[in-house]
Amino acid sequence: MEDRVLAIVNPVSGNGKTGKAWPGFAERFRQAGIAFDTVYTRWPKHATELARKGLKQGYSRIMAVGGDGTVNEVVNGFFEDEHLLVSDSRLIVFSRGTGSDYIKSLGITNRVEEIIRVIKRDRVKFIDLGLITYVTHSRNREERYFINVADMGIGGETTNLVNRSSKLFGGLLTYLFGALRVLTTYQNKVMKLTIDGEEILPERLNSVMVANGEFFAGGMRIAPGADLEDGRFNILKIGDLTKFEFITNIIKAYRGTHLTHPKVNYVCGRELSIDSEERVLIEVDGETVGYLPAKFKILEKRLPVCY
Numbered sequence: 001m002e003d004r005v006l007a008i009v010n011p012v013s014g015n016g017k018t019g020k021a022w023p024g025f026a027e028r029f030r031q032a033g034i035a036f037d038t039v040y041t042r043w044p045k046h047a048t049e050l051a052r053k054g055l056k057q058g059y060s061r062i063m064a065v066g067g068d069g070t071v072n073e074v075v076n077g078f079f080e081d082e083h084l085l086v087s088d089s090r091l092i093v094f095s096r097g098t099g100s101d102y103i104k105s106l107g108i109t110n111r112v113e114e115i116i117r118v119i120k121r122d123r124v125k126f127i128d129l130g131l132i133t134y135v136t137h138s139r140n141r142e143e144r145y146f147i148n149v150a151d152m153g154i155g156g157e158t159t160n161l162v163n164r165s166s167k168l169f170g171g172l173l174t175y176l177f178g179a180l181r182v183l184t185t186y187q188n189k190v191m192k193l194t195i196d197g198e199e200i201l202p203e204r205l206n207s208v209m210v211a212n213g214e215f216f217a218g219g220m221r222i223a224p225g226a227d228l229e230d231g232r233f234n235i236l237k238i239g240d241l242t243k244f245e246f247i248t249n250i251i252k253a254y255r256g257t258h259l260t261h262p263k264v265n266y267v268c269g270r271e272l273s274i275d276s277e278e279r280v281l282i283e284v285d286g287e288t289v290g291y292l293p294a295k296f297k298i299l300e301k302r303l304p305v306c307y
Contacts, residue, residue, distance in 0.1 A: 008041065063119075101148060159287070
């Protein structure tokens with residue numbers, strides 16, 4: 001199994017395009033002489049189960065084929081108690097989701113030709129990983145690893161809406177239209193943050209983003225300068241924006257020019273806790289996972305990724 005790649009394919013990602021396109025991609029891999037096996041995800045967190053099972057069966061290279069949520073689930077199958085389940089395992093990211101934001105920070109594309117080169121080159125780097133503890137929808141405490149961005153506030157509400165809607169128009173427009181729809185009724189929340197042991201007084205905020213990578217929401221450059229290998233989160237605290245301020249600032253965020261706004265605060269940290277007496281949804285790597293309170297920790301150079 002060590003020479004074979006296990007492809008974990010989410011057929012419904014990319015608004016269902018991944019499942020339709022996979023047979024053609026699989027044929028390209030075969031023509032390139034790549035030995036692989038394919039399994040399909042069927043339910044939420046199934047990719048985690050499949051990755052864990054594959055590693056225990058002896059596959060050392062696991063390819064996540066889907067959106068950032070699929071990659072998140074696969075990565076959660078790699079780890080146990082903050083350590084790799086199999087020491088020589090490595091991740092291959094074949095991004096086929098609506099947004100495909102994570103690969104922008106990885107510095108690769110989703111072209112099948114490039115993925116074939118990545119697999120054949122088998123070059124590995126260890127990048128940072130986030131760990132979040134939060135309250136699930138069933139009110140249990142749960143830990144989860146994340147690869148890219150966690151978002152508390154309007155982003156959680158937007159993701160919740162977007163994931164129940166069609167993504168036919170692609171990542172950017174789908175997220176943008178979703179955010180504008182949520183904005184009509186959304187009320188900013190009072191949240192309290194502690195960053196690396198320093199408490200910040202509770203204040204009314206539009207949202208808080210905890211970023212490992214630079215991009216999310218279909219290409220929004222939410223955390224300019226974020227580095228997957230620097231051992232820290234880039235934390236964006238967006239203040240009590242009016243609806244008009246939000247609209248003008250979200251447009252700037254796609255260009256990465258939103259940090260000059262006086263209600264935007266941008267800092268770095270290794271550990272963070274966020275709490276609120278209000279109901280605040282959490283979005284992690286494109287999926288709504290639960291609610292505050294939450295704690296975050298960076299795991300430095302922990303995830304082996306082929307590039």
